[in-house]
Amino acid sequence: MIPPTTAKTKIESLLSDAYACRVNDLKKSISLAEEALQLSKEADDKSFIAQSLAQLSLFHMIIGDFDLSINMANEAIDHFQNLKDEKGIADAKYTIAGALYKRDDFHQGLNYLTDCLATYKKLGDYHNLSRVQKSMGTIYEYFGDTKSAKQIYKESVDSAKFAGDLNLQSNAYNPLSGIYLNEGRVTEAMDLIEESIRMKKETRDTRGLAFALYGRGKIYTQTRQFAEAEQDFLESIRIHNEMGEKLGWAMSYHKLGALYIKMGNLDQAEETLIKVLEYSNKHKIILIKFRANLLLHDIARKRGNYELALKYLSQYVDEKESVINDRTAKVIEGYDTINKMQTLEMEATAQKEKAEIIEKKNIELDSFFYRISHDLKGPITSMMSLSYIAKMDVKDETALRFINEYDNQTSRLNTILDGLLNLTKMSFNEDTKQEIDFEKIIYDCIASYKFLANYELVQFKIDVDPKIRFEAEWALINTIMQNLIENGIKYARTENNTPEIHISVRQTKDAIEIESTDNGIGMDEETVSKIFTMFFRVNRKIEGTGLGLHILKRAVERLNGEVSVKSKLGEGTTFRISFPK
The missing domain is CATH 1.25.40.10 (Tetratricopeptide repeat domain)
Structure with a gap:
């Protein structure tokens, strides 16, 4: 021993x-x-x-x-x-x-980094402070917030210098160089990445060198120094492969495929990108996967193979939709975390000020999404009109298939914008209460969904207590009922089953209680835990935006109510909503 x-x-x-x-x-x-x-x-x-x-x-x-x-x-x-x-x-x-x-869970990642930041600041640990700041910069870049990313990368450099760590300093130089390149500051980008490469060689940081070479390869690609770019990407791939760095390997291989397209080597590009696609599928690197599909679509289109081009385009749209929807929700959650981080240091002496700042940030966020959604409605409507006109004039079958794909995605975008507008309107509508006629609202909502596929098959049972007296914002109650009924119809179980939706509204001593029960496809426990998340969809085979139940929950909360769900896969779902009288 x-x-x-x-x-x-x-x-x-x-x-x-x-x-x-x-x-x-x-x-x-x-x-x-x-x-x-x-x-x-x-x-x-x-x-x-x-x-x-x-x-x-x-x-x-x-x-x-x-x-x-x-x-x-x-x-x-x-x-x-x-x-x-x-x-x-x-x-x-x-x-x-x-x-x-x-793996794209930015919101939770940022929560952990916020805790780390506070601890390392308290301990005066500049080595680890630099690491955290660099990681936060990466998340800001994913959010599309380049200004904040650039600022925190610079803070990471300062912390690394204070710690006397060249590796950490060069780690922050790599993404900073990429930001400068995107801003068109090519000379500054090259100077910074060359300095990073020098530092990596000095410290013998082989893994970090691979990322620095990847960064220089991107600059060489933009300046059309193709031979130098290829050499950097290939060396980066070799190192990543040797080190077992999966994400870095996929990133470098994807950029190599894009380089071959620019060089006109379509065969080599296709071979490279198919390899990227297989690798990304195996290791679930979704971000690189959908980007590879887009480049493969470009190759097929350049060759005049429109059937194959349409296949890759469809895969790109489906995968990107999933990533962007998930990312949009996580960006919104992430900015809530950023608000928390920005006000953390004021908590001891400024609790009231903190609450006011968070409320202001939330209002600004709602206002931002309202303005963006509203401003996009006009262009989207124009795009839908152009699609309609194009269908009248274009006769070629392949072209019509592309137009139909365009039309489907434009319509889906329009539906998402409508959902976002409804969501943000809740924050801006005035509190105008009126007496609610639950029975009329329910039957009007049922009638409005006659266009849904399962509508004719569903049997409705409505039970509303006639003695109910309840005042609230009509638009919010209508939104809640619409989403309950729409989900019941869309997720009906039609095989060997008569679809039923039972809705009851009851008045107790202290509350108004709504219950909606169906015998539809149901959900497992994991799915139930996610259904109120923005953009989450229970079944991607059924058309939807993933906004309905998130909007329902926001409406219930606006009325100071509570909502709960019980469901069993293959048997059905029950929603229970309660409002204080």
């Missing part, structure tokens, strides 16, 4: 070496950390067990084993909490944040 002092020295050495070689040999890092974990367990040292788990979770996050990484980090957090180790908890949370935002 190893003596305790010797074991401690050995474990410290293993963990130090594992962290140091993460930049050029992740396999060795994992092996060393696993050995440290085994020795820590044999010595029953809780602190070293936690540190070993935290390092292993970091290394697995880097290579894209996100589920394993999160599980290990959570196990480490349990140990760190028992040890009251604030820095250890923050280190593990940083890893979880990386795993979350790398």
